[in-house]
Amino acid sequence: MGVTEQVAQAVAHAPMIALLGNPNCGKTALFNRLTGSRQKVANYAGVTIERKEGHFASPQGHPYRVLDLPGAYSLSAHTPDEAITRDVVGGLRANDGSPDVIVCVVDATNLRLNLRLVLEIQRLGLPMILCLNMVDVAKKRGIEIDTAKLARELHMTVVETVAVQSGGEKGLLRALDEMWPVVPVKPQPLAAIDAVSVEDTQREVRRILAAVTKNYHNTDELSEKIDNVVLHPVAGPVILAVLMFLIFQAVFTWAAVPMDMISAGVEGIGQLLSTHMAEGVLRSLLVEGIIGGVGSVLVFLPQILILFFFILILEDCGYLPRAAFLLDRLMGGVGLSGRAFIPLLSSFACAIPGVMAARTIQNPRDRLVTIMIAPLMTCSARLPVYALVIAAFIPEREVWGVSLQGLILFALYFAGIFSAMGVAWFMKRSTGSKAKQALMMELPSYHWPNLRNLAIGLWERAKIFLMRVGTVILTLMVLLWALSSFPGAPAGATHPPIYYSIAGMLGRALEVVFAPIGFGWEICIALVPGMAAREVAVGALGTVYALSQTGDELATSLTPVLASSWSLATALSLLAWYVFAPQCLSTLSVVRRETGDVKYAFMMAGYMFALAYAASFITYHVARTLGA
Numbered sequence: 001m002g003v004t005e006q007v008a009q010a011v012a013h014a015p016m017i018a019l020l021g022n023p024n025c026g027k028t029a030l031f032n033r034l035t036g037s038r039q040k041v042a043n044y045a046g047v048t049i050e051r052k053e054g055h056f057a058s059p060q061g062h063p064y065r066v067l068d069l070p071g072a073y074s075l076s077a078h079t080p081d082e083a084i085t086r087d088v089v090g091g092l093r094a095n096d097g098s099p100d101v102i103v104c105v106v107d108a109t110n111l112r113l114n115l116r117l118v119l120e121i122q123r124l125g126l127p128m129i130l131c132l133n134m135v136d137v138a139k140k141r142g143i144e145i146d147t148a149k150l151a152r153e154l155h156m157t158v159v160e161t162v163a164v165q166s167g168g169e170k171g172l173l174r175a176l177d178e179m180w181p182v183v184p185v186k187p188q189p190l191a192a193i194d195a196v197s198v199e200d201t202q203r204e205v206r207r208i209l210a211a212v213t214k215n216y217h218n219t220d221e222l223s224e225k226i227d228n229v230v231l232h233p234v235a236g237p238v239i240l241a242v243l244m245f246l247i248f249q250a251v252f253t254w255a256a257v258p259m260d261m262i263s264a265g266v267e268g269i270g271q272l273l274s275t276h277m278a279e280g281v282l283r284s285l286l287v288e289g290i291i292g293g294v295g296s297v298l299v300f301l302p303q304i305l306i307l308f309f310f311i312l313i314l315e316d317c318g319y320l321p322r323a324a325f326l327l328d329r330l331m332g333g334v335g336l337s338g339r340a341f342i343p344l345l346s347s348f349a350c351a352i353p354g355v356m357a358a359r360t361i362q363n364p365r366d367r368l369v370t371i372m373i374a375p376l377m378t379c380s381a382r383l384p385v386y387a388l389v390i391a392a393f394i395p396e397r398e399v400w401g402v403s404l405q406g407l408i409l410f411a412l413y414f415a416g417i418f419s420a421m422g423v424a425w426f427m428k429r430s431t432g433s434k435a436k437q438a439l440m441m442e443l444p445s446y447h448w449p450n451l452r453n454l455a456i457g458l459w460e461r462a463k464i465f466l467m468r469v470g471t472v473i474l475t476l477m478v479l480l481w482a483l484s485s486f487p488g489a490p491a492g493a494t495h496p497p498i499y500y501s502i503a504g505m506l507g508r509a510l511e512v513v514f515a516p517i518g519f520g521w522e523i524c525i526a527l528v529p530g531m532a533a534r535e536v537a538v539g540a541l542g543t544v545y546a547l548s549q550t551g552d553e554l555a556t557s558l559t560p561v562l563a564s565s566w567s568l569a570t571a572l573s574l575l576a577w578y579v580f581a582p583q584c585l586s587t588l589s590v591v592r593r594e595t596g597d598v599k600y601a602f603m604m605a606g607y608m609f610a611l612a613y614a615a616s617f618i619t620y621h622v623a624r625t626l627g628a
Ligand SMILES: Nc1nc2c(ncn2[C@@H]2O[C@H](COP(=O)(O)OP(=O)(O)OP(=O)(O)O)[C@@H](O)[C@H]2O)c(=O)[nH]1
Pocket: 021, 022, 023, 024, 025, 026, 027, 028, 029, 030, 040, 041, 042, 043, 044, 045, 046, 047, 048, 049, 069, 070, 071, 072, 133, 134, 135, 136, 137, 161, 162, 163, 164, 165, 316, 450
């Protein structure tokens, strides 16, 4: 047996620790610290929505498996993500025994809220360790907690941890070693939890709090001061709007230099290959297929990273739930609660995590509506498409001192948001549900974004993007190049060869459907592979136009080619199309999984397609009438 197999065997039989606690108390940060993994950590409730497993060895060499779980306020689950936690702890999930040890993580600055869950979990009768996490913050605020006394009161080991500091997990590791060997215990049925009334539990919490804490207060003065401004009825929304606006400006202005560098590099390689290689199929595949296609997507990496830089900062400093709070009124107007805000905001990255994050929504109907509108939020895969068309058609001018291109991008994002609100309003109205759930959301204390988290988050994003470029996009580009190159042009052809290829035929067939909204056959070719991933459309346009070039002039840079081949009306129509079109098969399949019904995936595709066509049609014809 090799070493790795030995390790694998030891891990398979290792005791299972479950990290349990209220939302936003630092479970995932602790999980990452223990296992060295990089699960997402952010400063709002409901970041983790799935169970994640990892393993580690204690300082004395004992192996452990560890589970990170969605945060829960109580084990009588109200939301689908809380249900995951309850089922894992109660051993109700197939393939999963109940955990051997429970590590209850509590936010030391918020014991009053957190202790209730600790008392509930204790009734399961499993071996437990209490992690007083965030003791660094508690100390700074002058909160004193007598850990030894707390341990006596609760009859369990209590350790202090700081999950965001290296070495901050040592106390927990020591406690685990002292507990070794772990004797398996069967948990009490979940019903045991409900045996004690909530009032009795609360009374017990108050008694313990009074006995073990000094100077306890769960308010943070600085956060309150900031909130007085940020949540102000007038100043609040203005700040939010300015913030969003600045982000889109930055996406264009900051990205210019690195984008130029990447595209110069890509172009250079293209030139090099075309001068040093003999003309032929291989050169065409490399230059037009791969460099023209993949290169044109790669250029957008800086913009995506800049967008994420801001999203990650907002997530980590604690602003997100405030934004949800500010938008609650607006969302209430369409029958959604502010709680839908976070899934919707996640959808700016990608609709898939957004649809999954809707698990944190309690009301099933609200959850469904949120899922249905999530893909209308502008995901990062649309950014390359928008940026490309904007760069080709919108002059680099300043209007009222701001970049016009950034302004248009801002408008496109808003088009997505407003139409989502419209669709939500329509869906809520047509299902006849008017009741609006009050927004119950904790506002965490602000803190400075953790630089390490930020770096990891950006790195993960870059990796995801480059992986996509290197796998899905590359494969599709090669495939598209092949379909666009064969069969070659017949003798006496008047069009470029791609016109006669398989892809060309397909594009021309689709043109019948899309001509009324201004899309020529070249665009139609790009729409099809764009279904796999939206940004592929950019690569596809790169390849299609590279292959459509006649003569020696080889343009690896797509922007000027588009500017000369399309009318402004077509460009605007394509932008409108991308705001709405259901151009992403993976989202549809996640919708089916999360709703448990394929019907909803079809409904989504149907309504989005109809909206896209209508919006493009109107845009195209209005623009034409205005002479664009
Ligand atoms: N200062 C300080 N911050 C911490 C500590 N532990 C976690 N944090 C921060 O607290 C926030 C929440 O951490 P997470 O690990 O995402 O919390 P979680 O319990 O997994 O939250 P959910 O997944 O939403 O249930 C993040 O912003 C962390 O950086 C700590 O010990 N000290």
